[in-house]
Amino acid sequence: MMIEYDNGIRIEPLNVNLDATRKCDYSFVSHAHSDHARKHRKILATPETALLYRYRFPSVPARVIPYGRKARIGSATVELFPSGHMLGAAQILVITKGTRIVYTGDFKTYPNLTCVPVEIRRCDILIMESTYGDPICSFPPQNEVYARIIMFIERCFADGNTPVLVGYATGKAQEVVFLIQQHGFPVHVDSKVAEINELYRSAGVKLKPTRHFTERSSAQRVLVVTPQTLRTEPYKALPYKRSVFLSGWSQGGNAKRFCVADWSLPLSDHADFNGLLSYVDKCRPKKIYTLHGTPQFATILREMGHDAEHINKGFKADHKRVRKSPLRKIDLGENFELF
Numbered sequence: 001m002m003i004e005y006d007n008g009i010r011i012e013p014l015n016v017n018l019d020a021t022r023k024c025d026y027s028f029v030s031h032a033h034s035d036h037a038r039k040h041r042k043i044l045a046t047p048e049t050a051l052l053y054r055y056r057f058p059s060v061p062a063r064v065i066p067y068g069r070k071a072r073i074g075s076a077t078v079e080l081f082p083s084g085h086m087l088g089a090a091q092i093l094v095i096t097k098g099t100r101i102v103y104t105g106d107f108k109t110y111p112n113l114t115c116v117p118v119e120i121r122r123c124d125i126l127i128m129e130s131t132y133g134d135p136i137c138s139f140p141p142q143n144e145v146y147a148r149i150i151m152f153i154e155r156c157f158a159d160g161n162t163p164v165l166v167g168y169a170t171g172k173a174q175e176v177v178f179l180i181q182q183h184g185f186p187v188h189v190d191s192k193v194a195e196i197n198e199l200y201r202s203a204g205v206k207l208k209p210t211r212h213f214t215e216r217s218s219a220q221r222v223l224v225v226t227p228q229t230l231r232t233e234p235y236k237a238l239p240y241k242r243s244v245f246l247s248g249w250s251q252g253g254n255a256k257r258f259c260v261a262d263w264s265l266p267l268s269d270h271a272d273f274n275g276l277l278s279y280v281d282k283c284r285p286k287k288i289y290t291l292h293g294t295p296q297f298a299t300i301l302r303e304m305g306h307d308a309e310h311i312n313k314g315f316k317a318d319h320k321r322v323r324k325s326p327l328r329k330i331d332l333g334e335n336f337e338l339f
């Protein structure tokens, strides 16, 4: 059984690329973010991801498999299960010749208000995203981040400013809109966020109505917009406003590289460093491949006793039989404090 990384991940004998980065005949699309959801001739996805994907590519045929239902593809059995990253986001379990392989796609271990939480399955080979595989990327507890967002809004109102929450249109914006509406604040959004909100509503997510951010309102309101909107004239013309960028990249002093907002908070739709470690601890794979981020995370995993390797373009590995790592596995609980 061969695992390759070129146009996304390929697992032989599965005739489906996983998150192919260039157009191909048939790709599993783990979720609807544009860096994972390219235009293909046919896709495999959950119903929710297919809904969001076909909003951009309506003519692409989709084989849809709901979470938890097993399906045959060639000689392999596959199952999609939640990754907690955004609405419809899925990991894929591939079972071939008795070997269980999980490809995570993007995942989040903290709960997300607008999608079902991550599930973790035991497997032999784990191919995991490791975007935040650096100890500096350790986010505060999510409820603390939510509380800081609400404090930011209340402080803006007290100072006579309009609070502006800046996030990506698909997934992040809906989580924030849901949070703010739970606290009873009216929400105004830009056109891109409004479009995706509507798709979320059609998939059953209970988002209340919003108005466009240029509409005048006598009441105090919260703006939820994409980074692109900050550069538009209608936005610049709004007086008395304060903005905060919501991203995991705000951790570790990176915020200024990514956004022009006044301030930033680490609300992420990815697992942070500790989340990645806890995933591995629960999954207990025999072999780990890390994808995205830097090779540092694979090095850390090896130091903890795992058989781990970082995947770069052109990667190819032939797995005749998966062996248990000869190194002793260190109990993760004792090591949490080190980071």
Ligand SMILES: [Zn+2]
Residues within 6 Å of the ligand: 031, 033, 036, 085, 106
């Ligand atoms: Zn994503």
